[in-house]
Every structure is written in C-alpha cells, then in structure tokens.
Amino acid sequence: MFDKLDGILERYDEIMEQLNDPNVVSDQNNFRKLMKEQSDLAPIVEAYKAYKEAKQTVEDSLMILDEESDEEMRELAKEEMNEAKEQITELEEKLKILLLPKDENDDKNVVVEIRGGAGGDEAALFAAELYRMYCMYAETQHWKTEMISVNENGLGGFKEVVFMINGQGAYSKLKYESGVHRVQRIPVTESGGRIHTSTATVAIMPEAEEVDVEIDMNDCRFDVFRASGNGGQCVNTTDSAVRLTHIPTGIVISCQDEKSQLKNKDKALKVLRARLYELECQKKQDAESEARRSQIGTGDRSEKIRTYNFPQGRVTDHRIKFTSHRLDEILNGHLEEIIDNCIAADQAAKLSNMND
Template identity: 55%
Template sequence: MNKVILEIRAGTGGDEAAIFAGDLVRMYQRYAESQGWKFTALDTNQTTLSGYKTFIARIAGEGVYEELKQESGVHRVQRIPKTEKSGRIHTSTASVAIMPAVEPQAVQVNSGDLEVSFFRSSGPGGQNVNKVETAVRILHKPTGIVVASQSSRSQQQNREQAIEILRSKLYEAQMQRQGQEMTELRRSQIGSSERAEKIRTYNFPQDRITDHRIGKKWHNVERILAGELEPIIKTFKKIEAGT
C-alpha cells in the first residue's frame, strides 16, 4: 500500500509524554522526507512545549505501509525531561498507529450516518488561531468513532481530510470483523498507552533503543529520533523475509 494514516497520541507522562510524541512526529516526518514520500498533517493538538497531545498525518509514497507497519504500538522513553530541575529520569509513553489510507470506493460512508460540527482551529496551548470555524469534527453514529481535521484554512478541505481519516478507521474495523489480519484493529494496535504494553523503549541515559517484540537493540538514540530509521526497518524486513 502506498498511502497510510499515521496517528500519534501522548500517553502516560504528562508534558513529557507530549514532548516525546512531538519527537516521534519529527522522526517520522524526517524519515518520510528522506524517502521522498509526501507527509501531510491532517489534525494536530499541539502543546506549548513543542509537543503534541495528538497528531494525525497522511504519508504517501511507494511501499510506505510495508516500511512502517511495524511502528504501531506503544513507544516508551526514559530520560531526564527538560522540565525536570532535580535531574531525575522520567518514563513516558506515546502510542503510534499506522493505518492503510483506503480509496473512497473501498469503504462506503453514508452522509446520514455522520454528525458534522465545525469549530475554530487552535494552536499551542489551545488558543484559537482562526476567527472562522474552519476546523471539522465528525461523529460516525453507527460506530461512535470521532475524527477531526483542522490543518487547512478551507472548511471543505478539512471535511475531506476528516472523512479520509474516518475511512481508514472504518476499514480497520471492517478487516477485523471479517477475520482478516492484514492489520490489527486500532485499539489492539496502540493499546491504552500504559507503560506495560510497550513495544519499544528509547533509553537516553544508556543511548539505547530496544524493541521488545524481537529483542533487538540499537544505539544512537538522537540519530534515530532525527529520522534515521533505516537500521530498525531493515532489521524487521530481514526477520519478515526469514533471513
């Protein structure tokens, strides 16, 4: 699949979790740029400390799903936060979901099933950025799924982007109901962002990243968070290929 929806949510850890979520956003964005993929923000909830409570984007490019599918799950960071004055190491989490972006004909969305509302887009700290209500929130009444988009100044474009996010989430649910295992249902995929459900730990004091699913370790945490994901992705490809 050549198009995915990336969803990152801050988990356990307060402000530091939001900062870590922001680090993951930048890591995937830089990796996407290095691969020549198109990275488009669809919905963001930014904090005042360069972090994100939530961040949703579309990534388009050849083989993007195969490259990133193993990134889904709870990511954990251990480090001394910039906001920590006593020098203590904190543990925080953020969840990542990689969902296939599906074409309109693949998932039927009936307008009668949607409850659409509009609001003003907000910036860091929650202050309103626009005086016009261009941001869009959509409730899918049959499933209770809620999606939003506020990245564009165009209400119509935000609506289209919110529908795109909704389609991906409905597609995930549809695959689950049919018993297919192409991807896990989003809730299974990202867990509840509790520390115990981690798939990967970024340990800054020891300059080490550990993927707990396969027991592999890599060093140079800063470099990998700067977008150099190749060592991790290549390892998973080798395991999948049985080499």
C-alpha cells in the first residue's frame, strides 16, 4: 500500500509542476485533464502527508522518552505519542478506503426511471412521491433536474417518469437507489382503511457520452406524435413528441416534454445511450468473479431494496439492515443518512473482499 502511496505522491508533485507550466495552461484539454487528476489525488495526498507527520511524531516522542528525565516532559511526550498512534490507525483505514478502485461512472450525471409496479393507482401515486423525493434531494445537493417524459394516471400519480439529474458526483450517491421500493400504508383510494403493499421500480443509469456508446442511426426509428397531458405553448398542438425505437434491442423511448421536436429527439437519444451503456456495464459486472463484486446492489431492478412503512413512520433498507424512523424527512429529500450508510457498507464489503 505504501509503495502505491509513494507513487501517488510523486505523481501529484509532477502534476503540480505541469500545472505551473505556461505551455500546459495554453492546452485547455490537457489542462482540464490534469486538473481532474489533481483533484482526484488531492484527498489521498492530504491523508498520506498527515499519516507521515503522525509517524514522525511517534518517532520524535520515543526519542524524547529515551533521552528526557524530566517527568513533565515525559508525560507530554507520552500524550503526544498516544494521540499520534490513534491518528495513524484512523488514517490507515481512511487511506485503504481512498485507494479502493473508483467507479469510472461516479462523477457522471444520471438518468432516472421510476415505474409504478404492483398496486395499480396506489403504486403510481408512490412513484410520483419517489420522483418528488429525488428532486428534493437533488436540490439539497445543488444539482439540476430535467424532465424527459412522464405518463400520468389521472390521480396525480405516475405510471412512469423519466428524468435527468445533472450534478458533480450524482451517480456516486444515487447508484444505490436502483431496485424495487415498497410502500406499506392505507391508500387514498381505499375506503376500508386496510394497509396495502405497493411497489415502484427505480433505475439509476449513468449518463453516457458519445465516446461511451456509439449509436448507429440506421438502427433507430423515429416516430412523431402530438404530445398529451399538461403542456401549453404549442406542446399539445404540434407533432413535437418523439418516439424512438432501437431496432436491435427493442428499446422504446418516448419524449414529449419539450415543444421542439429536435430537443425531444436529443433527449430520447440521451436516454437510449444511457440504457445501452447500462446493458454494457451489466455484462461486465456479470463477467466479474463473485469475490470481486460489491455486496451492496447497485443495479438490479428486481432486487427489493427498501420499505417505506407509513403506520410505523419507518424506512428500512434491507440490503444493509438499516432502519430510520424519519419517514417524513426522507420523503422530503433528506436521504443523506441512508446513502451514507450504503456507501459505508459498500466500502466495508470491498475492503473485506480485498483482504480475502
């Protein structure tokens, strides 16, 4: 580990030198690439320097204890040494986590698909609540949301909604949200007062660039139609909505949020690119040995990951055995506690796999 850290420290110093070179600064593409690498390495370098300082403090304290006879000075040296030893233990764990292989998609924007599952109208209402929850969480992170398409059920619920969340590191946090979300409550549509269980499926896909996925336009069929639902300003009066069919995979994407047919076409292609990229990522993940795969699901849409229990005001994440009694706050976008616990559990599982 320390050979690797010494190499990172060396590389960091090289980058800092290059960033001060006027020739590098004038090459914007190279400059941005170096800035990104410098930003990625900075937390590791900072932690490693603090680790080396703590090690030096221990050595200095041992020297004082070996040479000093004054009791007060010896006590002070012991205290400093014990603090430094605690710091070393903490920093070793931190460095192990920082050195874990980084998901290449972590910095990307995401395409989110939410579909009502079992439970009819109640499932659609729950899907709309999940959409609102993620939009509010995005606000707390200063990310932007952008609607792509929505299929409403007439009661304020969503049979399906597709939207983008644009922001630095969006995928690194939201990737743990993919799967089946279950709600237990007395539905608005139920007069008998019985608790029902309904589900909605969430899919989180990293936005794919053209370099990630190349789409042959000959494989795509575009149909245009008149948008439906709440539109205004010509959205419902012109053939601006677009339905994209990807012939080799059978993937169909409809987009009608924009009043421009061209913009709807661009959005549909973004979603298609994300779906095709997700399929490729899934193939790679399936090809990896079980020992190297994370214990925290980050992509299986059929996995039941969380239950929102209204009678008890409780939210339980089944993958990490985590329960919170802050249901209202969570549905209002305060997902930090759940996501942080998912990240910690994922890191612990990866560290365990590395040690094995």
